[in-house]
Amino acid sequence: MSEQKEKNAQAAAAAAGAGAADSGPSVRTSAKAPAGKVTFTRRFPRFTLDARLQVRMFQDGEFRTCWGRSTEIGQDGIGATLTGKLETGEIVTLEIPLPLTPYPIKVRAIVRYCQGLRYGFEFLTLSDTQRDTVQRVCQYLATRS
Numbered sequence: 001m002s003e004q005k006e007k008n009a010q011a012a013a014a015a016a017g018a019g020a021a022d023s024g025p026s027v028r029t030s031a032k033a034p035a036g037k038v039t040f041t042r043r044f045p046r047f048t049l050d051a052r053l054q055v056r057m058f059q060d061g062e063f064r065t066c067w068g069r070s071t072e073i074g075q076d077g078i079g080a081t082l083t084g085k086l087e088t089g090e091i092v093t094l095e096i097p098l099p100l101t102p103y104p105i106k107v108r109a110i111v112r113y114c115q116g117l118r119y120g121f122e123f124l125t126l127s128d129t130q131r132d133t134v135q136r137v138c139q140y141l142a143t144r145s
Contacts, residue, residue: 046072047141054095077122
């Protein structure tokens with residue numbers, strides 16, 4: 001990748017994370033990565049989680065709902081495959097049933113990436129109770145790996 005393209009990719013990644021104090025994965029180019037590939041370093045590890053989740057969004061002047069399956073979760077976000085179409089940067093509400101909890105958690109999240117039907121979300125508004133719950137679930141899932 002040319003030096004200018006690499007700077008542009010880093011600037012775009014920084015802009016995507018602007019506005020959140022601790023947002024998204026860090027973008028790094030790796031000497032071991034194939035030319036043109038960007039690797040990501042996450043702040044928190046991800047753990048496999050297969051759960052049916054609901055996504056609510058406001059599109060074209062109306063509220064819409066779609067369903068999906070989570071693929072992985074971390075303390076700062078979740079990955080999922082969805083039935084609907086979202087745009088990077090879009091704000092949504094996720095309703096996620098988690099192990100160890102009697103009721104699903106409901107959180108606001110931003111779409112950080114999209115690859116086909118696969119999406120990555122960063123949690124925006126976790127209460128202290130929700131943050132503790134997600135952390136406990138991640139610790140539980142770590143023991144099951």
